Amino acid sequence: MTTTTVPHTRYSRLNINRIGLWLFILSESGIFIALLAVRFYLEGTSRPEALNQTLGLIITAILLLSSLTAYRAETAIAQGDQAGFLRNTLATLILGLVFLAGVGIEWSQAFREFPPQSGFGRVFFAMTGMHAFHVLTGLILFGLLYFNGRRGAYSAESHWGVEAIVKYWHFVDVVWVFFYPALYLLS
Amino acid sequence: MKPILKGILWAVIGFTGGAGLLTLVRLALGMSLWDLEPAISVGYIFGLTGWLLGVGVWDYWARAWFGLPLKKFEANGLSRYFSFNLDHKVIGLQYLAVFFFMLLTGGLFAMLMRLELMRPGREFMDPAVYNQIMSLHGIFMIAVAVAVIIGSFGNYIVPLMIGADDMAFPRLNALSFWLTPLVPLLLLSSLFFGGWDSGWTAYAPLSVTNRTGQLFYNLAFMTLGLSSIVGAVNFLTTVLTKRAPGLTWGRLPIFVWSIIATAILSLLATNFIFVVLLLATLERIAGMAFFNPAGGGNPILYQHLFWFYSHPAVYVMALPGLGVVLEVIAHFSRKPLFAYKWAVAGFLGITALSFTVWAHHMFTTGMPESRTAFMFTTELISIPTGFIFLSALGTIWQGRLRLNTPMLFGLAVIVNFLIGGITGIFLADVPTDIQLQDTFWVVAHFHYTIVSTQIFGLVAAIYYWLPKFTGRMYSERLGKIHFWWMFVTFNTTFLPMFWLGLNGMNRRVAQYPAPLGDVNMWVSLNAFLLGASFAFFVVLIALAWVRGPRAVSNPWAARTLEWQTASPPPHDNFPREPKVVGAPYDYGVPDSTHAIVPAADSGND
Numbered sequence: 001m002t003t004t005t006v007p008h009t010r011y012s013r014l015n016i017n018r019i020g021l022w023l024f025i026l027s028e029s030g031i032f033i034a035l036l037a038v039r040f041y042l043e044g045t046s047r048p049e050a051l052n053q054t055l056g057l058i059i060t061a062i063l064l065l066s067s068l069t070a071y072r073a074e075t076a077i078a079q080g081d082q083a084g085f086l087r088n089t090l091a092t093l094i095l096g097l098v099f100l101a102g103v104g105i106e107w108s109q110a111f112r113e114f115p116p117q118s119g120f121g122r123v124f125f126a127m128t129g130m131h132a133f134h135v136l137t138g139l140i141l142f143g144l145l146y147f148n149g150r151r152g153a154y155s156a157e158s159h160w161g162v163e164a165i166v167k168y169w170h171f172v173d174v175v176w177v178f179f180y181p182a183l184y185l186l187s
Numbered sequence: 188m189k190p191i192l193k194g195i196l197w198a199v200i201g202f203t204g205g206a207g208l209l210t211l212v213r214l215a216l217g218m219s220l221w222d223l224e225p226a227i228s229v230g231y232i233f234g235l236t237g238w239l240l241g242v243g244v245w246d247y248w249a250r251a252w253f254g255l256p257l258k259k260f261e262a263n264g265l266s267r268y269f270s271f272n273l274d275h276k277v278i279g280l281q282y283l284a285v286f287f288f289m290l291l292t293g294g295l296f297a298m299l300m301r302l303e304l305m306r307p308g309r310e311f312m313d314p315a316v317y318n319q320i321m322s323l324h325g326i327f328m329i330a331v332a333v334a335v336i337i338g339s340f341g342n343y344i345v346p347l348m349i350g351a352d353d354m355a356f357p358r359l360n361a362l363s364f365w366l367t368p369l370v371p372l373l374l375l376s377s378l379f380f381g382g383w384d385s386g387w388t389a390y391a392p393l394s395v396t397n398r399t400g401q402l403f404y405n406l407a408f409m410t411l412g413l414s415s416i417v418g419a420v421n422f423l424t425t426v427l428t429k430r431a432p433g434l435t436w437g438r439l440p441i442f443v444w445s446i447i448a449t450a451i452l453s454l455l456a457t458n459f460i461f462v463v464l465l466l467a468t469l470e471r472i473a474g475m476a477f478f479n480p481a482g483g484g485n486p487i488l489y490q491h492l493f494w495f496y497s498h499p500a501v502y503v504m505a506l507p508g509l510g511v512v513l514e515v516i517a518h519f520s521r522k523p524l525f526a527y528k529w530a531v532a533g534f535l536g537i538t539a540l541s542f543t544v545w546a547h548h549m550f551t552t553g554m555p556e557s558r559t560a561f562m563f564t565t566e567l568i569s570i571p572t573g574f575i576f577l578s579a580l581g582t583i584w585q586g587r588l589r590l591n592t593p594m595l596f597g598l599a600v601i602v603n604f605l606i607g608g609i610t611g612i613f614l615a616d617v618p619t620d621i622q623l624q625d626t627f628w629v630v631a632h633f634h635y636t637i638v639s640t641q642i643f644g645l646v647a648a649i650y651y652w653l654p655k656f657t658g659r660m661y662s663e664r665l666g667k668i669h670f671w672w673m674f675v676t677f678n679t680t681f682l683p684m685f686w687l688g689l690n691g692m693n694r695r696v697a698q699y700p701a702p703l704g705d706v707n708m709w710v711s712l713n714a715f716l717l718g719a720s721f722a723f724f725v726v727l728i729a730l731a732w733v734r735g736p737r738a739v740s741n742p743w744a745a746r747t748l749e750w751q752t753a754s755p756p757p758h759d760n761f762p763r764e765p766k767v768v769g770a771p772y773d774y775g776v777p778d779s780t781h782a783i784v785p786a787a788d789s790g791n792d
């Protein structure tokens with residue numbers, strides 16, 4: 001008797017993981033859509049003059065740059081370039097930390113000008129806080145990538161962890177692309 | 188029990204560490220050292236992490252992230268159910284245990300409410316205590332309705348129905364389960380902090396100014412939401428990627444479609460409740476006035492965000508039950524499911540439309556300009572709902588009905604849900620809703636929709652799949668007694684509530700006008716009988732589980748894949764991968780087959 005073995009699923013583990021990640025990102029975007037809705041519902045398009053525009057622009061640029069280094073880290077490992085991967089992971093980590101430090105400075109100024117208990121302050125702190133929380137988790141994950149990358153855990157053939165965290169990082173970046181104009185530019 | 192003890196230990200360490208960390212931060216910022224609610228909130232985030240890591244995430248998953256070898260999983264027999272088990276069949280029964288416990292506890296709260304409502308005056312409890320019990324009953328049952336069928340039978344049956352060996356992400360599956368025991372734990376702990384009195388909807392500004400017990404509601408609901416999202420990702424990925432060869436979308440059993448629709452709703456809507464509860468928590472612990480007008484907030488915003496989740500959530504509660512009903516009715520009518528494609532369109536149509544109707548809960552909150560639009564979209568939903576309904580009726584029509592207990596419960600859902608649907612029109616309609624808002628009409632309508640779909644659906648599912656997960660059969664005679672008992676007392680309890688509502692009896696209040704006393708006495712007595720039917724059900728199922736007669740592997744002669752393997756199924760579900768060659772319900776169609784399951788290799792050929 002001849003039996004053909006049908007593979008248990010037509011999808012590889014990698015593709016199953018990818019679908020799961022995209023669904024998670026889709027769900028997670030609800031958090032940020034809701035926060036944008038809160039911002040416009042409560043505060044319209046108003047924003048205080050006291051916002052530090054220079055700092056806002058700088059941290060935005062830094063975050064965008066970190067998406068580029070994250071992308072380079074992924075391409076590097078996909079080509080088996082361990083040194084390039086580690087270098088770019090480290091760069092992403094540092095840029096992310098600088099972004100968070102920038103948010104910290106922003107917050108310390110905001111506490112004086114428009115504290116969390118004030119009209120604009122509540123949406124400003126809720127939105128930047130939720131975003132910074134996602135940045136922080138992303139940085140912990142990049143730290144893990146660097147730690148594991150140093151002992152050679154990823155290769156050109158197998159680096160789902162890198163791909164997932166880099167995708168997540170791009171998502172966090174895209175969120176900021178919506179949050180930055182909603183907080184800093186509208187009037 | 189060892190994993191659970193370890194989880195508790197790590198949770199305590201995490202909680203203490205989190206609260207301690209907050210104290211240090213407060214010290215650094217020069218604030219007062221101790222504030223209860225911030226300490227609980229921050230402590231909980233760390234405590235929750237500790238719990239998950241301790242109960243199994245660390246040993247069987249996270250160690251690999253740090254290059255450490257994973258612990259070998261060794262639990263069998265009963266201890267599998269008390270550990271971080273990855274088998275979807277174990278997880279399904281774990282879900283069933285937690286949420287059945289919540290169902291019974293929530294039922295006890297309902298009994299206490301009916302005890303107080305037997306007479307118009309103040310009888311057994313303080314009105315404030317009544318409100319706490321009412322709130323607990325509400326959220327316990329909401330949690331049950333959101334999670335019990337998809338958690339237990341979604342997990343147990345869906346992978347079997349699609350011919351898979353497990354879910355797409357077994358470890359995430361275990362994670363989403365181990366979040367759920369915290370929900371009843373938090374809700375019951377709220378009683379040590381004064382409980383809360385804002386009902387399951389927890390409207391602001393009350394919910395941002397009342398006692399600390401409210402915080403436990405927030406944390407519990409957020410935890411349940413997290414579990415729902417993780418589960419939804421898993422279900423959708425599983426159905427997308429793990430179907431057996433030949434199982435096309437048009438051959439998918441209808442129960443699987445109902446779980447797909449439910450998972451889409453959970454995936455897209457749940458983060459809105461997460462945000463609204465997070466903001467309410469921030470308002471409580473950090474004075475960020477989002478909702479309280481006294482601080483410049485807007486309470487209507489709370490309602491918008493709350494219902495943008497909670498209306499889709501009522502379909503999260505209704506659709507799995509309707510899926511069970513169509514499934515059962517098709518098998519017990521021995522006919523192809525009538526208008527299969529329209530039923531699928533019904534599930535997906537409800538899913539899409541349910542994001543457009545949320546403000547029908549807000550007709551009396553002062554937004555006259557948009558009421559007509561929401562009335563229109565709400566009444567539009569009756570169209571896809573009608574598809575599902577007609578599919579059920581068309582299947583029964585001229586079928587060779589086998590009136591076993593699961594089928595009886597399936598038919599009961601149709602009757603009760605019809606009453607729920609018709610009485611809902613008066614709430615969707617603005618002029619009548621303004622009169623009926625916040626009366627017992629709403630209570631009756633809601634129970635007719637949600638109890639009939641989710642709870643009657645759950646009971647039907649337990650009877651139907653009991654031989655599958657226990658390998659044993661219940662007593663058909665006792666099952667039929669249970670059916671008539673529960674069906675009759677459900678109706679004698681809730682039908683009079685419509686009349687009470689029309690006569691102006693408000694919900695969520697311990698006292699009511701004296702002329703309504705007799706009817707309330709009747710309702711309470713019937714409610715106690717209805718409650719007793721659940722005790723009977725538990726005994727009946729326990730008896731069958733422990734010493735019922737052995738069931739044959741396919742007692743209903745059903746064609747879907749979960750019945751084409753041993754009961755209970757082996758660890759990997761099927762000896763060899765099944766192949767699907769036809770539609771699932773072609774009973775009576777000549778030469779039709781749904782699936783072929785090759786026997787295990789004998790090793791000789």
Ligand SMILES: [Cu+2]
Pocket residue numbers: 497498501544545547548
């Ligand atoms: Cu609704």
